[in-house]
Amino acid sequence: MRFSSHANLFFVLFVLCFHVLDVCTAIDSITSSQSIKDPETLRSEDGNFTLGFFTPQNSTNRYVGIWWKSQSTVVWVANRNQPLNDSSGIVTIAKDGNLVVLNGQKQVIWSTNVSKILSNTSSEFSDSGKLVLMETTTGNILWDSFHQPSDTLLPSMKLSINTKTNKKVELTSWESPSNPSIGSFSSGVVQRFHIIEVFIWNETRPYWRSGPWNGGVFLGIPNMSTYLNGFKGGDDGEGNTDIYYTVPSELGFVIYMLNSKGQYEQKLWDAEKNEMIIRWTSKVSDCDVYGICGPFTSCNAQSKPICSCLKGFEPRNKEEWNGKNWTGGCVRRTPLKCERVKNQNTSTDAKKDGFLKLQMVKVPDFLEGSPVESDICRSKCLENCSCVAYSHDDGIGCMSWTANLLDMQQFSEGGLDLYVRVAHSELDKGTNTKIIITTAAIIAIVIMITSACACFMWRTSKHPAKVWQLINSVRKGNNKAFVQFNNEGTPEHESHSVIEELSQVKLQELLLFDFKRAAAATDNFHLSNKLGQGGFGPVYKGELEDGQEIAVKRLSRASIQGLEEFMNEIVVISKLQHRNLVKLFGCCVEGDEKMLIYEYMPNKSLDVFIFDPSKCKLLGWRKRSSIIEGIARGLLYLHRDSRLKIIHRDLKASNILLDEELNPKISDFGMARIFGGTQDQVNTRRVVGTYGYMSPEYAMEGLFSEKSDVFSFGVLVLEIVSGRRNSSSYGNVHALSLLGFAWIQWKEGNALSLIDPEIYDPSHHQDILRCIHIGLLCVQELAEDRPTMAAVISMLNSEFVLPPPTQSAFIQRQKMLNLALSEENRRFCSINTVSVTEIQGR
Known part of the structure; x- marks a missing residue:
């Protein structure tokens, strides 16, 4: 059968077109049976990223890489140091399950190099530009290109360092624009004292530094653009410290490329010009x-x-x-x-x-x-x-x-x-003069405010209804002298911390709410907004006019107790700022109403989770470990790093609030005491706090110090690890407190029985035992045997051998209860007064 010349031509063109389409059409994934052969490609679903073979400018070598839009913007290269010298390359899944690049002789020139793969694998490509190797049946990711980057940082890609293993994810420059092999420059994260910076190194020498990251911008980069302001990072709770950025969709595509000269280039896609343009570079001058x-x-x-x-x-x-x-x-x-x-x-x-x-x-x-x-x-x-x-x-x-x-x-x-x-x-002499004038002014102001605060404390103890007017008078500079008296009319030295330290509070910086505003925020204190009820009164959720959510702690009108605690909390917490302390927005004092306004904590308090059989599963060991460290850091700030040395005196699970990410914040400073610069220990005639968390020297003798808070922290640690309340009974004889139960189990080598089954994981066994050990060190009988909070944080973050704990205090619950009952029966003739605080979380 003969075909005409036109028919022959049509047939040839049809075959050629079919062949071209077969070669150039991108496939969806790579498997052991579906490979990429040069010049085939694998394309992301949105079509922006492509995986395939390319040749750099002024070069004849072939490489496997990922590029954005066109091969002029290559963002990742596989076989950087082993190029192909022809077009016979293949990307496929090898028999051992790894993704590999083969040359024409079927030799492996690059591999994902994952060991002990037990099931079938495939490789896929996402719209973020990430190439992954995963188990076909389970979808578990075995390897991804974001953890082995080349010279480019993409949105959501993390530069990181593991503080435990020292494993790093870093960028490495190309040798030259025509040679993707690893060059002289690298860039990664450095963390010192929990402060993050990004460095560029030339071989091993620092070449450039971003300056410290403050949670939003790098302080060593002037005029950071809105793109740079999107940087995020920190500790992920698994020992990794990382930094990364995201870009709002309306801003387009933005990357950071480490060029062969050791300079970062911020590039963004210009849709009109259809090319990447440089908007910022890390080196502007020799400086x-x-x-x-x-x-x-x-x-x-x-x-x-x-x-x-x-x-x-x-x-x-x-x-x-x-x-x-x-x-x-x-x-x-x-x-x-x-x-x-x-x-x-x-x-x-x-x-x-x-x-x-x-x-x-x-x-x-x-x-x-x-x-x-x-x-x-x-x-x-x-x-x-x-x-x-x-x-x-x-x-x-x-x-x-x-x-x-x-x-x-x-x-x-x-x-x-x-x-x-x-x-x-x-x-400078001028500076000296300014210092003298400033110092004199400060002394004068302190004297004036001290007088005003003295009058303030006396009047508030006698005339609660005038608190609001007095605060306003202090703000306006109306200062008077005073003597504070207790209810019997004799000088009350126990309140000296409030009297002396109120002068250090800048009351003009404290936001004062009127009653109408507080009532409007809580829908007139509607029952549906009630978060909890304590001895002081109820706590309500509220929302201000600007949408800010708040928690309103309202002192009960009927209560004659709590005014001093109310004022003490204003004094203490208004000068504190730390990520692990709850923030006080302001207060309201009008008529008989006294309220404190805090930031709202959506997850309420720690006890709601760890003691609830249904909710305890939400706090795995990593999160509990993070909560323990957060509480420790908050206490260290109070004891050593804050403006005032503060002893909390009522640290317990219900006073640890959790934010939306379950980060802990210490709350309720009504019982807190401010220490003078040389004070290490104080003897009080008014013992306050919650039984089960009080140290023995405080409960028995009224002696408290920072070691009292350390004891309470130790109780908290054991409660968090075990999921059990210290106030309950344990053991066959029903007379052991949690401290006694923990001590006996530890001494008998059976600490495993103490761990909450919901959090136990063999991979965390040693970390959990270490926390139990630290908890037992904190609840030792003698205060001098307990570590400081600085030592506790060091123990939590290091591997050094811990000293053996001595016997815990309050081994038997019955003994502790007998003490409490005895003190309660003798309260009218004793110098000790014990208040049992049971306050719901806000």
Whole structure:
């Protein structure tokens, strides 16, 4: 049968078109039976990302990579160091289940290298640009490209470091624009004292530094764009510290690429030009190169020369410095006071060191962090001879430096204020005059406010209805002297903490609510908004006009108890700011009404979860471990790092509130006590708190210190691990408290029986036992045997061997109850008064 020439031509074209379509059409996934052969591709569902073979510009080698839109924007490369020299490459699933790249001789030149794969696997490609290897039947991810990146950070891709294993996820630059092999530069996360920074290294030497991340922006990058403001990160609870970013869909596609010169480039897709454009680069001037000017210097790109010594310092080597070799840096011109005293070169009455303020700077490397306020940050630095500078940021807290100040840069805008320690003689005379005037003013204000607060406390104890007017009078500067008396008319020394420390509270900063506003927020305290009921009265959920959710703690009108606790809580908590402490928004005092307004905690309190058989499953071990550490950090802040040294005195599960992410916040400071600078222990005639959480020296003798809170923390730890209340009975004889039960099980080597079955996992066995061990150390009979909270946090985050615990206090529940009943029966003739607090979480 003969075909015409037209028919022959049509047939040939049909066959060619079919062949072309077969080659160029992207497949959906890669399996052992469905491979990608050069030049075939695998495309994401939205069509933006492509996996396939490509050749870089000015090169003849072939690589397997992922690109956005076109091969001009390659974001990931598989066989970086082993290129293909022809077009015979294949991407497939090998017999061992790994995703591999084969050359023409079927040799593996790249593999996902996952060991001991037990089931069939396949590889898929997502719209985020992520390539994954997963088990076909279960869908479990065995490997993904986001954990082995090349030179590009994509949205939601994380740079990370595991603090336990030191495993890192880092970017590595190309050798050159035409060679994707691993170059000299790498970039990743560094964490010191829970402060995160991003570094670029040239081989092993730091080349660039982002400055500290404050939860939103990197403080060493001026004028961060809205894209950079989207950075998120932190500790994921599994030992990983990471940083990543997301981009709102309306902003398009944004990436960060580490180029072969060691510079970050922020690129975004320009749909009109149909190409990626550079919007930011990490190196604008030589000042962006790490430590270019040496220690105790500042680099300013607008100055000539760019490097200068900090005020009070001079070049270490003037000849090198004048020759523009600045790496030697500068040295202090005049020794500090503590250095002179230490070397006995002068008398101890030498004038104190001071601080020079540098504005809008990139703060130096090797910072140490502490979550305290700015003025406490200053005093802590001044008291420490090793501290050479400090700075403060609301998102981070206090930053201090004890080593050379390295890698500083002067910005024209942005940055932070840095206070550099110098000898008194280096301070400006004008600055000295300002300090004298400021100090005198502060002393005068403290005296005035102290007088006002004295009057305030006396009047509120006698005339509760006038509290609102008195607060307003203090705010307006109407200050009067006072003497506070108790109900019998004799001086009451137990309240001295409120009297003395109220002067430190800036009442003008405390938001005062009127009754109408509080009532409107809670729908007139409607029953449906009631969150709980305690001895002080009810707690209601509310919502302000701007949508802010609040919790309103309303003191019962009928209660004659609680006014001092009410005022004490205002005094204490209004000066505290920490992620693990509940935030006080304000108060309302009008007529007989007294209310405290807090941030709203949607998950109520810890006891709601750990003691509820249905809800305890929601708190696995990782979350419970995170809660334990959060409570510990909150207590450390109260004891050591806050403006005031505070003993909580009523730490318990119902006073640990949980936010929307189940992060813990210590609440209820009505029983808290403020310690003076030299106080370590106080003897009180009024024992307050909750039985079961009180330390023996406090319950028996009225002695309390930070070790009292440590005891309560230990009880909490054992409750969290076991899911059991300390107030219940355990053991066959029904006379053991949880502390007694835990101690006996530990001593007999049977601690496993103490662990809540809902959280037990063999992989966490040692971590859980370590927490039980720490809990038992905290509840030891003698206060001096218990660790400090600083030591507790160190124990929680390290592997060192713990000391053996001695016998726990209150081994037998009956003994503890007998004590309580005895004290209650003798309350009218005893000097001790015990209040049992049972307050619902808010």
